Amino acid sequence: AQSVAQPEDQVNVAEGNPLTVKCTYSVSGNPYLFWYVQYPNRGLQFLLKYITGDNLVKGSYGFEAEFNKSQTSFHLKKPSALVSDSALYFCAVRSGDSGYALNFGKGTSLLVTP
Amino acid sequence: DAGVIQSPRHEVTEMGQEVTLRCKPISGHDYLFWYRQTMMRGLELLIYFNNNVPIDDSGMPEDRFSAKMPNASFSTLKIQPSEPRDSAVYFCASSLRGKLVGNTIYFGEGSWLTVV
Numbered sequence: 500a501q502s503v504a505q506p507e508d509q510v511n512v513a514e515g516n517p518l519t520v521k522c523t524y525s526v527s528g529n530p531y532l533f534w535y536v537q538y539p540n541r542g543l544q545f546l547l548k549y550i551t552g553d554n555l556v557k558g559s560y561g562f563e564a565e566f567n568k569s570q571t572s573f574h575l576k577k578p579s580a581l582v583s584d585s586a587l588y589f590c591a592v593r594s595g596d597s598g599y600a601l602n603f604g605k606g607t608s609l610l611v612t613p
Numbered sequence: 614d615a616g617v618i619q620s621p622r623h624e625v626t627e628m629g630q631e632v633t634l635r636c637k638p639i640s641g642h643d644y645l646f647w648y649r650q651t652m653m654r655g656l657e658l659l660i661y662f663n664n665n666v667p668i669d670d671s672g673m674p675e676d677r678f679s680a681k682m683p684n685a686s687f688s689t690l691k692i693q694p695s696e697p698r699d700s701a702v703y704f705c706a707s708s709l710r711g712k713l714v715g716n717t718i719y720f721g722e723g724s725w726l727t728v729v
Binding site: 531533535540541542543544545548550551589593598599600601602603604605606 | 617644646648655656658661663668669704706708710715717718719720721722723725
């Protein structure tokens with residue numbers, strides 16, 4: 500079985516400040532981890548993924564995420580938040596041992612205030 | 614390149630009516646997924662196909678839901694009869710796996726269904 504937990508329903512941050520959106524996972528094999536963003540009334544857009552290799556992954560729009568195997572975490576980060584980053588963020592996991600579909604977290608709403 | 618194309622984007626229908634949602638995956642992709650998004654349950658995988666063959670339909674809620682993929686370029690998700698609790702956003706997504714398990718899944722813009 501595989502699952503993802505996003506412990507925060509909402510994250511609030513002031514523009515210009517660093518942001519972190521948390522994600523922890525549980526899989527039976529090697530994890531393949533993804534972050535997606537959803538703007539209002541839109542589909543999910545791919546941000547970045549961890550497959551193997553360097554634990555720090557860089558993605559679109561200045562976002563990055565750090566894979567931590569010992570803590571089973573894959574937190575999304577950005578050094579300086581923009582108001583336009585306000586959206587719903589989803590962490591997702593796929594295990595090499597169990598099928599090919601992604602299992603998504605509940606999502607975290609990010610609000611960046613001016 | 615064109616992304617995943619879904620239609621209709623919005624549908625309002627009466628309870629008991631048949632609803633058909635359509636999806637055109639990205640050309641060349643060999644996996645197709647149907648997800649449903651609601652406030653209460655988040656994103657749920659309904660079914661997915663590989664090379665037009667259903668692989669896992671364990672997420673399909675009940676017999677009122679059916680999905681087909683007659684060819685590599687087209688899939689449908691049908692609800693018959695529809696009920697108010699089916700109101701949700703239905704996303705189609707596709708991916709090219711090839712030999713790489715880590716390939717990205719790309720989503721369409723969704724079909725926003727309201728059953729009254």
